[in-house]
Amino acid sequence: MAALPSSLQSPSSTFSPNPTPSASFRPPNPYFQSVEKRQQQGWQSLKMSAVIRAEIDTSLSPRVNSVKPSKTVAITDQATALVQAGVPVIRLAAGEPDFDTPPVIAQAGINAIREGHTRYTPNAGTMELRKAICHKLKEENGLTYAPDQVLVSNGAKQSIVQAVLAVCSPGDQVVIPAPFWVSYPEMARLADAVPVILPTKISENFLLDPKLLASKLNEKSRLLILCSPSNPTGSVYPKKLLEEIADVVAKFPRLLVLSDEIYEHIIYSPATHTSFASLPGMWERTLTVNGFSKAFAMTGWRLGYIAGPKHFVAACGKIQSQSTSGASSISQTAGVAALGLGYAGGEAVSTMVKAFKERRDYLVKSFKELKGVKISEPMGAFYLFLDFSSYYGSEVEGFGIIKDSESLCRYLLDKGQVALVPGDAFGDDKCIRISYAASLSTLQSAMKQIKEAIAFLKPAVHA
């Protein structure tokens, strides 16, 4: 048993309250007796709790120790705390549409409760929703799946982590182009797999070079994760480039592809979306992930899905059946209504996409006016990933040196009161991410504050 700290040792050795009467002079006063008794009991329980505390093994599994917490969540929480403390911070860190869920979808959820759709559904999702997903994948993506090749989960995030856990053996490599969505490498680590990060260049719109991919693949490469349109860059992979990537993938029989298509509908002309599984020979080795959070503004409903060959999807389903079971029955009913809105979400979605495009255009134009900032114009999603590295090295009085994306974001939060996410969270420390899931007027205020804060850095930049 571990020794007690001296401060918790017996009262006779360390604690002599004065004036506590000694035993020989103790007056026959019940008050003093009860004080002593209470002291003894108090020490007894203190000793006990210290012993219990000393005996608890607070170590965590190496697996969880290897995982980094999400920086986007941390910054969002920090900004929210500042807002609650009365600081008028403009929050552009979260990856969440600022729109409400379209009324038709919300009403379907309300009806689901009223009509008693409040019980467990099959683990894989209701047949109605899985059929609707199969129909959508056929019509919009040219992909043929049967309902038993679709698994509905509590969000695309769950779909992805289950897929990584289902297909990776310890030591397998998960190949991830950077900048990446923060969770991919951590999911690989959770599966005892090794994330292999492939850098891309802003001058090439952050798109993966197939030659670089070919040079990094080997028999340990198990999963390539592609995200188009991309979070955090907004890049959209053209079909031709995906075909070149598919040619490389085809040479490695063990390699599977996870295609994260959650931003599929948030895309700006002339860009178009291509599902990786639709390319020749790729259906058999692709796991297509999608969800309702982004296009349908349904982040809180927690609904996503994976589609792929039955063998892999069933394995994901096995994990789900022993962890969360099926997604919420209410959300699934709402999901059917969402897919019933028409091709690509119909007018409800196109109205939101139009607003996103207007904001993107405004921000691209505004940031182009800022000296030293490099931009790759995003063609989808609702983020701008800006290279601010020419400002690194600047010193600001009262703040210190801006040495990386993290200190720049801290500076912009302190000085500009705008919350953005450092690029190092996404595997590119030169950049910072701004989410434009906020009204145009909010973005205009943010832009003004960013410009004012950045103006203090200019002399150092041009020095």
Ligand SMILES: Cc1ncc(COP(=O)(O)O)c(C=O)c1O
């Ligand atoms: C690229 C990407 N994939 C997946 C997800 C997960 O979405 P959800 O779990 O809300 O469906 C997100 C959310 O931010 C994302 O940006």
